Amino acid sequence: MSLTILVFAKQVPDTKNITGKAMKDDGTVNRAALPAIFNPEDLNGVELALALRERYGGKVVVATMGPPAAANILRHALYMGADESILLTDRRFAGADTLATSYTLAAAARKAGPFDLVICGRQAIDGDTAQVGPQLAEKLNIPQLIYVAEVESVEAGRLRGRCLIDGGYEIIESPLPCLLTVVAEANVPRPAGARRLMQYKRAVTRSELLARHGGRDYEDANVLAEEEASLRRRGLWIHEWTAGDLAVDPNRIGMAGSPTKVKAIQSVVLTGKGSKQVPPTDEGIAGLVHELIAEHILS
Amino acid sequence: MSKKKAGNVWVFIEQDDGRIADVSLELVCKGRELAGQLGVKTEAVLLGQRVAGLAPRLHEYGCDNVFLAEDARLEHFSPLPYAKVILGLIHQHHPNIFLFGATAVGRSLAPRVASGKLAGLTADCTDLRIDSFEDKASGQVLPNKLMQIRPAFGGNIIATIVNTWDDPQMVTVREGVMRLDEPAAGRRGEVTPVAVSLEAADLVVSLVKRFKQEKEVNLKAAQIIVAGGYGVGTKENFQLIRQLAETIGGAVAASRAAVDAGWISHDHQVGQTGVTVRPRLYIACGISGSVQHRAGMSESAKILAINEDPGAPIFSVAHYGVVGDLNVVIPKLIKAYKARV
Structure with a gap:
């Protein structure tokens, strides 16, 4: 038996390790200054897929929806051992909530499929919703194990x-086929393989190939076709799909396809307010304990 | 909106072997408050096998009606049959608001239902309110919408989210976030039996085995809580937190960072993705105080924060602050408490 597995991953801002550099003067977070990382539990998803391939044979495809720079996590998946990768990138995908995202991912899964197994990380650290996995399973009309x-x-x-x-x-x-969402406890994601890194660091999307030639205006189609064919032969081609490549209704993707709207965003401003300062001395701490006992908070 | 009458507020009732999950009762209480503001009814959606006996309890907590789907095939939760029954009910009755507990069950079921209904869904709300919303895309002002408030972006922002599509407006809420009101003994309501129609395709997934343990600790009932965070430093050092808790008769809790570091089990986690607590005294040791953590403890009657960083956000909710090394401060606290007269 062999398994054809599709893993969905996301590039996320590293919200867990916010340093002073990412803080603005007013105490709010400068999101643009946060490094972009491979969503941690999606790495567990890739690892599970690779382990299953090792056990049963088959193929692992890793896909992501995001800006062009999200190709970086696909290269990382190739370093880990993925067979193929797909970048879904289009301005029209932007602003998608979980419903529009799952709709878009489902269309990509149908185009890339069929698959025996679809795997997602439990949740992404930028939103923590854990909704896309089950919604994607519903869209694909397959069972889910979360x-x-x-x-x-x-x-x-x-x-x-x-x-x-x-x-x-x-x-x-x-x-x-069924869909799994994977928790961090499932495994320890393998690091990038050194040999694979040397091999796949040259993997590119179509946009990145064009950029090498100075941008989208590059016109020598023959040269491009030849280079693409050569990259594909060597497994260095990252598929890049836009909304036009998928069978999607434009009203169901991106902002237009998102029922939830953000009404307001309050940045969390970190300012101290009147807490009673207790010195870390024997006298200070003893005084505090006495006060708490006097107020019947401690007994 | 084309509908003549505003839809009701629904609450999914999670039950396990005939015991209603606390979060479901908390949401019935919140649902009743929202329904009161909207002038509509509060209705429960109860699926299971031989669960009719739970309806009077739901009436006493504030449900005007209980949709009751009883069937042997619904005895244990499974996403496919549960989603099918619930989608059928939504299409028939058009609820305005639908609340789910953010449990493993709710987080599997609610997205499946929302996707099937093409409804918006917001996870882990920490507050829910009714207000009007101006949709900038259409220029329309939508009155009486559900404001779905939650921390996002690693807790660095608080977002207010609104569902602008057709009803229902769906959300999940963690256990302990909404207050549990006293039930009104003898309060009565209706029960509406639901015909269950399932096909073989809905029943392809099977439960082979189930293992469930009671939680190691009941933080919700604790009057004194001593919590450790990443600043505790090591698993061994967490012993200091336990010692202080034991000395003053408190329960041991932790921030997500300490749980993620493997120093203590998830049962002890306080915060948006853990338990929400309201003890008489909360002692936060080496906890910086992310908004998610504060969401789970800021309503404590008294908060004592011990942290080396005077700029730590935990001090913004603390009543007492000690800026210092917890390895020095905690032994002093233990000593001072033992020496009390």
Whole structure:
């Protein structure tokens, strides 16, 4: 048996390690200054896919929707061992909420498929919603296993997985194809392989190839076609699809396809307010304990 | 909107072996408040096997009606059959607002339903309000919309989100975020039985085994909580937090950073993706105080923060602040408490 697996990943701002450099003078975060990283649990998704390929044979395709620079995480997936990668990039995809995102990803999965398994990370650290996975499963009309910590087996067209629930786990069995969302506990993502890194650092999208020739106005179609064919032969071609390449309704993608709108954004401003300062001395701490006891907060 | 009558406020009732999840009752209370403001009814959506006996409890907490879908095939939660039954109910009754607990069940079910209905869904809301919304795209002012308030972007912003498409406006909310009101004993309501129609294709996924443990700690009931964060430094050093908790009779809690670091289990996590607590005293040790953490503890009656960084945001919600090394301050606290008269 062999498994054809599609992994969806996202490039996200590193919201967990915010340093002083990313703070504006008014105490709010300068989002543009945050480094862009591979969403952590999506790395667990890639790792699970690669491990399943090693166990059962098959193929791993990694796809992402994002700006042109998101090609960087696809190269990383190739360094880890992915067979192919797809970048979904188009200004018309921008501003998508989870519903529009899952609709777009479903269209890409249909174009790239069929697949036995679709894998996503549990959630992305910029939104923490965990919604795209189940919504994508609904759009593809396939079952979902969420919070997968382990795939126990894939046999006779059925997958058996251990899924985390509140306070425990469930062993769930589902027919293929199905969608899994993977938690960090599932595995330790392998690092980029040194040899693969040397090989795949030259992998490019069509836009990146054009940029090498000075931009979109480059006209020598023959040269491009030859280079593309050569890159494809060597596995160095990152597929780049726009809305026009997918069978999508323009009213269902990006901002237009998003029912949720942001009414207001309040930056969290970090300012201290009147807390009572207690000196870290024996006397200070003893005084504090006495006060808490006097107020019946401590007994 | 083309509909004549405003839809009702619905709450998905999560039950496990006939026990209603706390978060579902909390959402019934919040749902009743929202329904009151909108002049509509609060209705529960209850699926399961032999769960009719739970309806009176839901009435007492504030449901005017309980949609009751009883079927052996619904005994355990499974996304496909549950989503199918609920989508059928939505198409038939057109609720205005639909609340789900942000549990493993809610986070599997709500997106599946929202996708099927093409409705907006906002995860992990920390506040819900009714207000008007001016849609800049259409220039229309939409009255009486649900303001869905949640931290985003790693907690560096608080976003207010509105669903501008057709109803229902769907959200998930974590356990403990909404206040649980006292039930009104003897309050009565309706029960509307739901015909369950499922096909073989809805039942292809099977539950092989289920293992569930009670939580290690009930933080929601704790009157005193001692919490450690990333500033504690190491797993071994977390022992200091336990010692202080033991000395003053408190429960041990942690920030997400400490849980992610593997120093303590997720059952102890306070914050947006953990438990929301309201103890008499919350002692935050080495916790910087991200907005997600503060969302889970800022309503504590008294907050004592111990942190080396005088600029740590935890001090903005603290009543008492000690700027210093917790390795020095905590032993002093233990000593001072033991020496109390």
